[in-house]
Amino acid sequence: xxxxxxxxxxxxxxxxxxxxxxxxxxxxxxxxxxxxxxxxxxxxxxxxxxxxxxxxxxxxxxxxxxxxxxxxxxxxxxxxxxxxxxxxxxxxxxxxxxxxxxxxxxxxxxxxxxxxxxxxxxxxxxxxxxxxxxxxxxxxxxxxxxxxxxxxxxxxxxxxxxxxxxxxxxxxxxxxxxxxxxxxxxxxxxxxxxxxxxxxxxxxxxxxxxxxxxxxxxxxxxxxxxxxxxxxxxxxxxxxxxxxxxxxxxxxxxxxxxxxxxxxxxxxxxxxxxxxxxxxxxxxxxxxxxxxxxxxxxxx
Numbered sequence: 001x002x003x004x005x006x007x008x009x010x011x012x013x014x015x016x017x018x019x020x021x022x023x024x025x026x027x028x029x030x031x032x033x034x035x036x037x038x039x040x041x042x043x044x045x046x047x048x049x050x051x052x053x054x055x056x057x058x059x060x061x062x063x064x065x066x067x068x069x070x071x072x073x074x075x076x077x078x079x080x081x082x083x084x085x086x087x088x089x090x091x092x093x094x095x096x097x098x099x100x101x102x103x104x105x106x107x108x109x110x111x112x113x114x115x116x117x118x119x120x121x122x123x124x125x126x127x128x129x130x131x132x133x134x135x136x137x138x139x140x141x142x143x144x145x146x147x148x149x150x151x152x153x154x155x156x157x158x159x160x161x162x163x164x165x166x167x168x169x170x171x172x173x174x175x176x177x178x179x180x181x182x183x184x185x186x187x188x189x190x191x192x193x194x195x196x197x198x199x200x201x202x203x204x205x206x207x208x209x210x211x212x213x214x215x216x217x218x219x220x221x222x223x224x225x226x227x228x229x230x231x232x233x234x235x236x237x238x239x240x241x242x243x244x245x246x247x248x249x250x251x252x253x254x255x256x257x258x259x260x261x262x263x264x265x266x267x268x269x270x271x272x273x274x275x276x277x278x279x280x281x282x283x284x285x286x287x288x289x290x291x292x293x294x295x296x297x298x299x300x
Contacts (some may be wrong), residue, residue, distance in 0.1 A: 001012075001169030002240075003055050003137040006130045006264050010041070011292040012168065018045045018093040019296045021277075024084035025077045027054035027064060028100035034288035035097065049084045050099060051075040077101050085109040089117055090273050095295045099204035103144075110272055117272040122146070123158035125278070126164060127267035128294060129257050134221060139165065139241040140257075143250030144278070145269065151193050154243065155206065158197065160270040161241055162209040164298055173240040175201075176220035177213025178249070182231060189213065190245035197243075209235050210234050213243070217253075259285075266290035268298060275299055 003009070008176045011023050024034055026048035032055070038087045048055055048066075052073040074080040081101055087093050096117070110117045118200030126143035128137050146153055160176060165173040174241035184191045196210050201211035212235035218225040223237025244250035257263040265287050269276035275295040279288050 001171070003168065004013040004135075005137065006128075006242075006266065006290050007017045008137075009266070009290065009297055010043075011066075011167075013043050013155070013293055013296045016116065016296075018042060018044050019299050021050060021095040021097055021292065021295075022047045022087050022093040024049055024081045024106065025082075025099035026050035026071075027058060030285040030288055031034050031097065031099045032058055032064060033062065033285045034292055036066070037285075038071070038292045038296075044095065044292060047072065047087070047093060048068075048179050049074055049080045049087075050077075051080075066075045077139065078105060081106055081109045085112065086115050089115050093274070095275055095277060095292070095300060096272075097295075098279070099294070102276060104242070104277065106276075107145075110269075110276065115267045116181060117274060117276075119271060119273055121160065121271040122153060123269055123271040124157040125267060125269055126161050127254055127265055128290075130264040131257060131261050132263075135259070136240075138239060139219065139243065140222070140250060140253060141242060142242065143247065143254045144267070144280075145247075147247045149246070151196060154193055154197060155200070158206055158209070158211070158241075158243060161243075162206075164270055166208055167300075168297055170240060171208075173209050174235040174238055175209050175211045175212060175213075175241045175243060176215045176235050176239040177216030177243045178220060178245055180216060182214055182216055182219060185215065193245070209241075212236065217242075218222045222237075254280075264290065266294040268295045269299050270298070 021044040027050045051071040124142045128142045179190040191214040212233045220239045226236035274296040277291045
């Protein structure tokens with residue numbers, strides 16, 4: 001299965017039982033709008049945790065009907081996030097979503113050793129893009145969680161992402177490990193990591209995907225570019241997942257695709273007990289809605 005557009009995500013979750021989504025610090029307009037739209041589309045059953053007055057005021061201002069939705073009043077942001085995480089850790093929800101709260105506070109609660117959502121796996125971020133100039137959806141990891149991942153981290157990031165893509169229906173997703181050049185250079189750590197990941201994949205130490213690298217960005221997404229450079233690869237020009245060398249590269253690519261290429265995007269955190277909808281503050285309501293669809297597809 002290959003996803004061609006964001007609308008294909010709706011087909012994956014359509015008709016399945018609603019997932020219980022807990023929105024932490026729910027007094028956020030774009031988050032509320034996205035959640036309520038997903039609720040009306042029968043994808044989720046929302047629970048709002050936050051300042052009741054603020055939530056209701058935003059709903060009145062924007063004409064949102066929240067009749068029948070459970071609201072847990074907790075005006076203090078840190079306590080609302082703690083409540084939300086505890087609900088998920090006690091199996092009272094299926095998806096955690098960030099509202100009007102900083103990412104660092106949310107993740108601090110998620111990683112709490114007593115009542116957080118740890119699994120023993122590395123947490124990693126994945127973003128799915130619909131770009132007009134590419135023939136299918138393309139995933140990018142990691143652009144928001146792991147700052148300078150070492151080889152062990154990258155193995156975990158790949159495994160998180162591949163497992164997730166497998167659940168979306170990708171049988172053998174094609175993974176391009178990015179570098180600035182296509183040849184291994186001992187002075188460029190990203191190329192060394194790429195070569196090792198590719199060999200580990202060939203030896204079936206990393207399974208259920210096809211990995212190639214190092215590949216420069218142009219070769220990963222353009223078969224013509226790869227052929228021009230004489231690169232023979234199953235992945236080049238048909239990549240499903242781009243593995244970033246570090247967070248700076250990932251962050252720049254993410255925002256370049258959104259602001260320059262006008263790409264549609266959905267993004268979540270993987271590796272916790274439940275998927276976490278954690279979008280950028282600059283992301284649109286549509287991006288948050290698509291991220292809810294993505295989390296619902298990822299939820300077991």
